[in-house]
Every structure is written in C-alpha cells, then in structure tokens.
Amino acid sequence: MVGVAGKSKGCHTCRKRKIKCDLSRPTCGQCARGSWKCEGYKKPVVFLNEYSTTYQASSTRSPIASQDAGIKGLSVTQNNQQLLSSEQAVRSREEKLNLQLFSHAVNTAQYDQILASFVTFCLPTQTSEEVPLAWLSSLAREPKKSRALLLSSASLGYGWMGHVENRVDVSNNGRRFYSQALGRLRSTLSQPALISDLLPTILMLLLYEIFEYGTQSSAGWISHTEGIETVLRLRGSHPFTDSLEFQMFHFYRTVGILKGLTTRKSCFLSNTEWAYTWFPGHTKNRFDELLDLAVIAPGLLDQADNIPAHDTETQSALVLRISTLIHQLKIWEESKNVRLPQGPPHAFISSSASMMVTDQMQPRVHRYPSKHPQSLGIAFDELQSARWLLFEWAIALMLYTALYSKPSLSDCLKDESILGFLSCAYIKLTVQEADLLTEKIMMWADFCSQNAWQSFGPAIAIISIKAAIQWYKLRQRTQLANLLPIDAQHQLKKCHSMLNHMTYCDRFS
Numbered sequence: 001m002v003g004v005a006g007k008s009k010g011c012h013t014c015r016k017r018k019i020k021c022d023l024s025r026p027t028c029g030q031c032a033r034g035s036w037k038c039e040g041y042k043k044p045v046v047f048l049n050e051y052s053t054t055y056q057a058s059s060t061r062s063p064i065a066s067q068d069a070g071i072k073g074l075s076v077t078q079n080n081q082q083l084l085s086s087e088q089a090v091r092s093r094e095e096k097l098n099l100q101l102f103s104h105a106v107n108t109a110q111y112d113q114i115l116a117s118f119v120t121f122c123l124p125t126q127t128s129e130e131v132p133l134a135w136l137s138s139l140a141r142e143p144k145k146s147r148a149l150l151l152s153s154a155s156l157g158y159g160w161m162g163h164v165e166n167r168v169d170v171s172n173n174g175r176r177f178y179s180q181a182l183g184r185l186r187s188t189l190s191q192p193a194l195i196s197d198l199l200p201t202i203l204m205l206l207l208y209e210i211f212e213y214g215t216q217s218s219a220g221w222i223s224h225t226e227g228i229e230t231v232l233r234l235r236g237s238h239p240f241t242d243s244l245e246f247q248m249f250h251f252y253r254t255v256g257i258l259k260g261l262t263t264r265k266s267c268f269l270s271n272t273e274w275a276y277t278w279f280p281g282h283t284k285n286r287f288d289e290l291l292d293l294a295v296i297a298p299g300l301l302d303q304a305d306n307i308p309a310h311d312t313e314t315q316s317a318l319v320l321r322i323s324t325l326i327h328q329l330k331i332w333e334e335s336k337n338v339r340l341p342q343g344p345p346h347a348f349i350s351s352s353a354s355m356m357v358t359d360q361m362q363p364r365v366h367r368y369p370s371k372h373p374q375s376l377g378i379a380f381d382e383l384q385s386a387r388w389l390l391f392e393w394a395i396a397l398m399l400y401t402a403l404y405s406k407p408s409l410s411d412c413l414k415d416e417s418i419l420g421f422l423s424c425a426y427i428k429l430t431v432q433e434a435d436l437l438t439e440k441i442m443m444w445a446d447f448c449s450q451n452a453w454q455s456f457g458p459a460i461a462i463i464s465i466k467a468a469i470q471w472y473k474l475r476q477r478t479q480l481a482n483l484l485p486i487d488a489q490h491q492l493k494k495c496h497s498m499l500n501h502m503t504y505c506d507r508f509s
Contacts (some may be wrong), residue, residue: 012039111150114157116140122160122369124380130285131380132254133207133369135247139200142244146197148184151177152204159212163366178208199248202227206255211367215258215459216503225259228252229268237273239280246279253291258459260298261398264305270295286336287388293328297395300325304402304409312412319412320421322399327427329396338389340444341382367458387448387460393437394464400434401470435475435486438468442494449502462502469495 010021011028013036022029031038119137139153155178162171185201206224215221232249240246253269260267268274275292278284284292300322307315404410412418413429422429441464449461472495475488 009041011041013037111154111157112140114161115153118157118160127380127384129287129381129384130250132251135200135203135244135251138244138247146184146188146195146201148181148188149197149201149204151181151184152201152208155181156204156208156211159208160368163368174208174212178205178212181205199228199231199245202231203248203252210459211369214367214462214503215262216462221255222259222263225252225255229256233268237271237277239278241280243279246282249277250288253288253295257291257294257298258463260295261301261395261463264298264301266299266302267295270299286332286338287384289336290329290332290388290392293325293332294391294395296325297399301398301402304406307406307409309408312408315408316412316415316418319403319409319418322403322409323413323418323422323427323429326396326399326429329392333389333392338385339382340386340389341379383448386444390441390444390448390464391460393441394460394467397434397437397441397464397467397471400429400437401467401474403429404431404434405474431475434471438471438491441465441468442491442498446498446501458502462499465495465499465502469499 009023011023011031013031014021014028017036019030024032025041027038030036115136119140123131123133123137155174157174158170158177159174162168162174181201182205185198185205188195188198188201202224206221206228209218209220209224213220232252240249256267256269275295300318303318304322307318402409403413413422421427445461445464445468449458469492472488472492475486
C-alpha cells in the first residue's frame with residue numbers, strides 16, 4: 001500500500017524534531033530562528049506493511065495478524081529512482097496481504113481444529129459426574145481473541161498429537177508454540193488491564209506443563225498456579241456470571257489444593273469468601289464437598305511444620321483441628337456413598353499386615369489423557385470415584401504423619417481434655433488407622449493413574465504414594481515401630497518401585 005506518512009501539516013524539519021511549526025512559507029519561522037535548514041512541506045511516500053507500526057494503528061485488519069513480528073515499513077522519497085510505481089506497489093501489497101491473511105486463517109483453523117480433536121478424543125461423554133476438563137469443550141466453541149490463547153491451545157494440541165503419533169517433530173512444535181505463548185503472555189501481563197483470555201491462556205499452559213512434564217519433575221505447573229491465583233484474586237470472590245469462567249475456576253480448585261499439598265502452604269481458596277464463590281443455580285456435588293474439606297489441609301500442614309516448640313496451647317488447638325478434619329474426611333467417605341469399582345486386579349486382605357500388590361502394574365504411557373482405558377469395563381464415573389477416594393486417603397495420611405512426626409503434637413493426644421473431646425466426638429486416631437490408609441493407597445494408586453481420562457489421576461497417585469513413603473519412614477522410628485511391628489523397609493521399596501513406575505517418563509521429557 002502506498003500512502004502519505006503522518007498527519008501534521010508542519011514542515012518536515014519540525015516534524016522530525018517534534019516541535020510545533022508556524023507554517024510560514026517558503027521557510028518556517030521555527031527553522032529560521034533555529035538556523036536549521038527547512039526541508040519544506042512536501043511529504044514523503046512510504047510503503048506500509050501490515051506488520052509495521054503505522055499499519056497496526058489501522059482498524060481494518062485482522063487483530064491477530066497485527067501482533068506478529070514482521071518487516072518494518074520502508075520510507076522512501078518520491079525522487080528515489082528505485083521506487084515502484086503506485087500501481088505495482090498496490091498490487092504487490094494486496095497480494096502479500098491476501099497471502100498473509102490466508103496463512104493466518106489457515107493457522108487459526110489448524111489451532112482450533114487440533115484443540116477440537118484433543119477434546120473429542122480425550123474427554124469422556126455421557127457421564128453423570130462432572131469432567132474436570134469440561135471447560136476445554138466450552139473453550140473450543142468460543143472465538144479466540146488473543147494470539148497468546150491461540151498459541152497455548154496449539155502447544156497442548158501439538159504436544160498431545162506428537163505423543164499419540166510418536167512423532168518427535170510434532171512434539172517439538174508443541175514446545176515451540178509453548179515458548180511463543182509464554183512470550184505473548186509476558187507482553188499481555190505488562191498491560192495495565194486484565195483481558196478476558198488471560199485465565200484460559202494460563203490454564204492451558206498449566207495443562208501443557210502437567211501433561212508434558214508431570215508434577216514430579218517440573219516446577220513449571222506451580223509457577224502457573226501462582227499466575228492463576230493472581231488473576232483470580234484480582235477478579236475478586238464475587239459470584240460467577242459466566243459459565244466458562246466458572247468451569248475454569250471449578251477445575252482450578254483441584255489444582256490449587258494439589259499445589260498447596262505439594263508446597264505445604266496455605267491456599268487462598270481456604271478463605272471463607274472463596275468457599276461461597278459459586279455460579280447461580282449450580283449446587284455443590286459430593287466431590288465439591290470433599291474439596292471444601294481438602295482445601296483446609298495445606299494450611300494445617302503449614303502450621304504443623306512451623307509450630308512453636310513450647311507453645312502448648314497452640315499445639316493443642318492444632319491437634320484438635322487436625323483430628324477434626326481427619327474425622328470429617330472419614331465421615332464424607334462413609335456418608336456420600338462413594339464406591340470403588342470392581343478392581344484392581346489383586347485382592348486386599350485386611351487381616352494381613354502386608355498388602356498384595358499386582359506383579360503386572362498398569363502399562364504406562366505419556367501423561368496426556370485418552371478416552372480409551374487400559375482396563376476393560378471401567379466407566380469414567382467409577383474411575384473418578386476411585387481417584388477421589390485416593391485423594392481423600394492421601395490427605396488424611398498426610399495429616400496423620402504431621403501429627404505423629406512431632407512428639408509435641410502426638411503427646412497432645414494423651415491430654416485428658418483432648419481425649420475427652422475425641423471420645424465425645426467418636427473420633428478414633430491411631431497408628432493402625434494410618435496403616436490401613438497406607439495399604440489402601442498402595443492397593444489403588446496404580447489403578448487410579450492409568451491413562452484413562454486421566455483427570456489428575458497421575459498427579460493424585462503420585463502425591464498419595466509420596467504420602468505413603470513419608471508414613472513408612474515415620475513407622476521405622478522406634479516409638480511407632482513398637483506399636484504394631486510391620487516391615488516398613490520392605491513397604492518402602494514397594495512405594496519407590498511404584499513411584500518410579502508412575503513417573504518413568506519424567507526422566508525422558
């Protein structure tokens with residue numbers, strides 16, 4: 001496109017110096033007073049490229065294409081002998097613009113299509129339980145507004161396709177799109193206002209980190225959770241009015257709790273106002289109620305790690321809170337009619353001090369979800385129920401470990417006031433109860449992390465096995481080993497074997 005540069009009527013010298021011109025002719029007064037050579041009022045001709053700064057100010061081009069880096073506009077004078085004719089320049093400009101817009105349209109369609117394919121092949125249908133990644137289905141139907149969101153969608157889609165087809169080049173494209181999306185995100189965050197696409201963009205990048213690198217070997221997903229928390233806090237805890245925004249928040253509750261349990265730091269979602277941040281007409285189901293309890297645990301673990309050594313009053317209060325939460329978790333399991341599916345392929349013998357672990361653990365594939373389960377006959381609802389039970393057991397076991405790992409806390413269980421409270425509330429806290437939780441975790445962790453609609457399966461399984469490892473290390477101590485002797489060393493080996501089996505691909509990412 002050929003155009004006339006600038007809108008000022010001043011002489012070219014004043015315009016370059018960015019001073020006000022008095023428009024005197026043939027030489028302006030500003031140049032005369034400054035003893036500058038007045039270059040006159042004839043304006044130069046410029047070529048405009050859709051990637052140039054000048055052209056970006058236009059409201060007639062694609063908002064996505066304008067954000068890409070490109071060739072800057074070239075300024076030339078009319079006297080330049082190499083200047084193309086206006087007709088040739090217009091034709092060349094239109095051809096380039098058509099090609100670039102077509103290329104952008106193709107790329108956008110490809111990004112949308114690969115995300116739609118991911119949703120189609122990875123998310124279950126006809127389920128009674130809510131699917132954690134259901135927000136991806138809603139997002140796939142929404143028009144993409146920002147380049148960062150398009151790139152983050154492409155990173156997830158290409159990463160999944162690369163592992164499905166076992167193509168390194170496609171997986172590398174996913175990493176490339178991920179890096180580009182991060183660059184776009186940094187640029188977006190430098191703006192004073194938050195755009196609506198910011199939350200889904202960071203969530204998409206978080207999914208890529210979890211699926212591509214796992215929760216075991218990468219701190220990237222935790223970094224993204226901090227960004228998501230910042231966005232949510234800036235939004236505020238008022239009720240949601242947008243269905244997609246609520247779905248994303250609903251999904252993030254599990255991620256936020258996983259992050260809190262991993263870092264052993266209190267989660268902002270435990271604040272009272274966020275417990276009531278909901279979507280009008282949407283009632284909490286039994287898993288939402290579990291999360292309402294689970295979100296309290298990271299804060300209790302944080303307090304247990306940093307409790308003053310001689311503050312007996314604070315210690316007693318903390319023991320009561322931990323005991324109450326363990327009891328509430330158990331009540332949830334018993335009252336919500338959560339049932340385990342028919343499996344896993346080994347028997348649990350409660351009368352035995354050891355557990356029977358299958359010799360043939362579920363074959364591991366990469367962390368990306370798949371609609372086709374490895375074990376036959378297991379529906380999403382059944383598998384999801386098993387995962388939530390595993391999550392509950394892991395949280396309770398971590399609380400048991402916090403109680404018994406510090407003598408100052410475990411000794412509080414012997415105080416008459418606390419014993420009286422526990423007795424009146426019918427709360428039973430024993431080492432044997434924790435042992436039973438650990439056995440159930442070892443029994444079901446591998447089954448729940450199979451590559452069938454993963455929905456945090458591997459992440460929950462990994463954190464549960466780590467909880468079992470910490471408990472068995474604690475059981476090796478003399479004061480606990482004498483209560484009910486078990487071969488803690490042997491069980492530790494099994495735990496580490498399972499953990500290595502679940503995280504094998506972390507070593508090759």
